[in-house]
Amino acid sequence: QVQLVESGGGLVQAGGSLRLSCVASGRLSTYSVGWFRQAPGKEREFVAAITWNGANKYYSDSVRGRFTISRDNARKMGYLQMNSLKPEDTAVYFCAASGAVESIRVATMYAYWGQGTHVTVSS
Numbered sequence: 001q002v003q004l005v006e007s008g009g010g011l012v013q014a015g016g017s018l019r020l021s022c023v024a025s026g027r028l029s030t031y032s033v034g035w036f037r038q039a040p041g042k043e044r045e046f047v048a049a050i051t052w053n054g055a056n057k058y059y060s061d062s063v064r065g066r067f068t069i070s071r072d073n074a075r076k077m078g079y080l081q082m083n084s085l086k087p088e089d090t091a092v093y094f095c096a097a098s099g100a101v102e103s104i105r106v107a108t109m110y111a112y113w114g115q116g117t118h119v120t121v122s123s
Contacts, residue, residue, distance in 0.1 A: 002026040002112040006095045009117030016085050016121070022078040022095030022114060029073040032098045034110055035080045037091035037119075047093070048080060049104040058105055063089075085121045092116040 008020040022033065034049035048069040049058045057069050068081040078095055096110035103109050 002097045004095045004114035006114040006117040009119045011120045014123050017083045020080040024076040028076045032104045033078040034096045036094045039091040046105045051101050087121045087123045090121050
């Protein structure tokens with residue numbers, strides 16, 4: 001069982017940066033970690049994912065080159081560094097953990113989810 005808690009969201013101007021963090025209770029080192037987001041009135045969408053050992057990272061086309069996913073297994077932490085933020089990045093961001101290493105762009109592969117943290121990017 002893994003419980004996840006996100007932090008680091010907030011209000012930022014377009015072009016700014018935020019770093020989201022996700023802390024796990026329980027063992028995180030054997031899980032892939034993913035970040036998803038959901039904007040008002042829209043479906044939850046994949047943002048980024050990293051395998052358990054950090055060897056493979058995946059990004060959506062909309063954030064590639066601007067966002068960086070990382071993890072620190074010793075601290076049971078996952079991170080999402082978000083740079084060059086745009087108003088369309090405004091959403092609730094969720095951290096999730098999956099026992100899979102394949103198909104980790106897919107939300108249904110994740111068994112554990114945090115409660116989300118709000119990110120608002122003003123123009």
